[in-house]
Amino acid sequence: MRQVYLDHIAATPLDPQALEAMLPFLQDKFGNPQSLHSAGQEALGALEDARSRVAGLIGAEDSEVYFTSNGSEANNFALKGMAMARRDKGNHLVLSAIEHQSILHSAKSLERSGFCSTLVPVDKNGVVDPEDVKNAIRKDTVLVSVILASSEVGTVEPVAEIGRFCRAAGVSLHTDAVAAVGNIPVDVRDLGVDALSLAADQFYGPKGSGALFVRKGVRILPFIDGGIQEGGRRAGTENVAGIVGMGKAAEIARMKMPERQDRMKVLRDRLIETLPKRVDRAYLTGHPEKRLPHHASFCVEFIEGEGMLLHLDMKGIAVSSGSACTSRALKASHVLLAMGIDHALAQGSLVFSLIDRTTSEDIDYLLDVLPPVIDRLRKMSPLYTKFLEDNQK
Amino acid sequence: MIYTDKVMDHFQNPRNVGVIKDADGTGKVGNPVCGDMMTFTIKVKDDKLDDIKFQTFGCGAAIAVSSIVSEIAMGKTLNEAMKITNELVAEELGGLPKNKLHCSNLGADALHAAIADYRKKQVPGKTEVSQESEKCYCPYCEGPVEGLETACTACHIELEECPHCGGLTKKGEEKCAKCGADLEPV
Numbered sequence: 001m002r003q004v005y006l007d008h009i010a011a012t013p014l015d016p017q018a019l020e021a022m023l024p025f026l027q028d029k030f031g032n033p034q035s036l037h038s039a040g041q042e043a044l045g046a047l048e049d050a051r052s053r054v055a056g057l058i059g060a061e062d063s064e065v066y067f068t069s070n071g072s073e074a075n076n077f078a079l080k081g082m083a084m085a086r087r088d089k090g091n092h093l094v095l096s097a098i099e100h101q102s103i104l105h106s107a108k109s110l111e112r113s114g115f116c117s118t119l120v121p122v123d124k125n126g127v128v129d130p131e132d133v134k135n136a137i138r139k140d141t142v143l144v145s146v147i148l149a150s151s152e153v154g155t156v157e158p159v160a161e162i163g164r165f166c167r168a169a170g171v172s173l174h175t176d177a178v179a180a181v182g183n184i185p186v187d188v189r190d191l192g193v194d195a196l197s198l199a200a201d202q203f204y205g206p207k208g209s210g211a212l213f214v215r216k217g218v219r220i221l222p223f224i225d226g227g228i229q230e231g232g233r234r235a236g237t238e239n240v241a242g243i244v245g246m247g248k249a250a251e252i253a254r255m256k257m258p259e260r261q262d263r264m265k266v267l268r269d270r271l272i273e274t275l276p277k278r279v280d281r282a283y284l285t286g287h288p289e290k291r292l293p294h295h296a297s298f299c300v301e302f303i304e305g306e307g308m309l310l311h312l313d314m315k316g317i318a319v320s321s322g323s324a325c326t327s328r329a330l331k332a333s334h335v336l337l338a339m340g341i342d343h344a345l346a347q348g349s350l351v352f353s354l355i356d357r358t359t360s361e362d363i364d365y366l367l368d369v370l371p372p373v374i375d376r377l378r379k380m381s382p383l384y385t386k387f388l389e390d391n392q393k
Numbered sequence: 394m395i396y397t398d399k400v401m402d403h404f405q406n407p408r409n410v411g412v413i414k415d416a417d418g419t420g421k422v423g424n425p426v427c428g429d430m431m432t433f434t435i436k437v438k439d440d441k442l443d444d445i446k447f448q449t450f451g452c453g454a455a456i457a458v459s460s461i462v463s464e465i466a467m468g469k470t471l472n473e474a475m476k477i478t479n480e481l482v483a484e485e486l487g488g489l490p491k492n493k494l495h496c497s498n499l500g501a502d503a504l505h506a507a508i509a510d511y512r513k514k515q516v517p518g519k520t521e522v523s524q525e526s527e528k529c530y531c532p533y534c535e536g537p538v539e540g541l542e543t544a545c546t547a548c549h550i551e552l553e554e555c556p557h558c559g560g561l562t563k564k565g566e567e568k569c570a571k572c573g574a575d576l577e578p579v
Contacts, residue, residue: 304428306452310396310404332428344425347450380410380456382432382448383425
């Protein structure tokens with residue numbers, strides 16, 4: 001059976017070159033970067049080399065990159081570390097309503113330590129208005145965090161503009177760029193951010209590797225207390241192989257980005273254009289143009305996402321959904337709800353995220369397989385029956 | 394796969410899908426906010442379920458549950474059908490993931506609501522309200538919660554009642570887990 005993987009946002013295959021770069025550090029070159037002997041120094045060299053490659057991907061200096069174990073850790077590190085370091089200045093945070101759980105739940109955790117936060121709304125395309133961020137900033141605001149690109153609806157946010165407001169107000173700005181880095185050009189100076197989170201598994205690197213950029217001179221408290229690793233801010237023996245793999249993947253992403261983007265954009269746009277023609281009452285979610293090059297997301301009316309996901313899986317197609325049933329918490333996506341999509345429609349969410357090996361035939365296959373799946377589920381749906389009855393009247 | 398073969402069989406080949414036009418009883422449970430909604434229509438002959446049809450808006454488990462409930466209940470007397478429990482439904486399916494157990498509640502509830510509707514119609518003036526569908530479940534661990542308790546006895550999460558729909562939500566949440574209404578910050 002044809003296998004079509006369209007869930008890039010959840011995972012990417014490891015680039016063979018990244019794997020090759022990692023293997024020696026899982027085998028013979030097992031030294032600890034903190035050891036003074038040659039084996040240790042060899043590992044340290046590889047670690048610093050990887051730091052340089054990751055820094056190169058986002059226009060940072062090497063010393064501004066701190067390795068973490070994933071994007072969620074980077075987000076926790078930024079939010080908690082930067083907020084706590086500014087506690088004497090104030091206790092207010094400004095976040096967008098469509099942040100990842102690792103930001104929203106970090107903020108909740110900070111609220112237990114006396115912080116409070118304002119959630120800035122988004123428009124129907126999931127775009128944050130920089131003016132709203134500006135207006136939400138108060139005298140006691142110590143940190144703003146706005147996602148660079150949403151993994152659920154693909155919308156790319158005007159972070160550079162938000163950065164200008166934050167600088168003018170003298171407030172630190174963090175961006176969760178996990179879904180963006182490696183997929184679209186990201187430059188920390190152009191964005192004007194003080195901190196930025198990224199993860200290797202979004203650009204063909206290994207899982208278990210992420211990083212936080214912290215601009216030189218920006219105060220942040222250590223996230224893991226212990227030894228001197230990562231400048232004492234994130235202690236613990238480094239995941240050398242994972243970091244080396246991330247470095248290699250970052251280097252490749254930098255080189256191949258224009259080519260990858262162009263290829264995937266063509267396929268994405270065909271999907272965005274064709275799917276609503278083949279399926280009645282299926283709506284694009286997120287911004288039609290300002291979106292990730294590999295991301296197409298929809299809400300299909302009258303049915304629920306998990307049913308579609310399971311049927312597609314049986315046909316060899318891997319996708320994801322933001323429906324309540326596919327999340328363990330059984331709640332509809334807060335991102336879709338924040339965009340003003342009603343609960344019933346939000347349940348019919350489908351997210352397609354392409355990878356560099358996605359072909360035109362893969363998209364054709366999806367477009368052939370999906371409409372009958374939707375028909376089948378709609379025939380079972382009391383909401384669809386009601387819609388047909390109402391239409392007859 | 395997160396589901397058993399039996400669940401997948403009923404999901405892929407659901408039995409008794411549809412709506413009976415001149416039904417003797419109709420039962421509806423759930424709403425799209427929770428992610429699941431089921432309707433059962435029944436035909437009754439000699440106090441037995443002569444025909445059952447269902448429609449479901451919901452996940453794979455919800456579809457499989459509705460299908461197997463209709464299969465188990467077909468031909469049974471109304472009293473027998475009223476004894477179908479959510480535990481039996483989950484067992485017949487070879488088990489359900491923990492966070493999908495509430496789907497088995499809905500299936501039995503929808504059938505029971507249809508039977509209650511039929512019985513109500515048989516006795517003019519008598520109003521028999523199905524208590525089943527009013528039962529509360531912890532939205533986090535799906536364990537049954539008797540009335541309003543401050544905490545779920547199974548997972549110990551602190552709960553409070555939504556003033557809009559009466560559903561239970563974790564204390565301190567901004568939105569009701571059942572109806573999505575904004576809750577006053579504590």
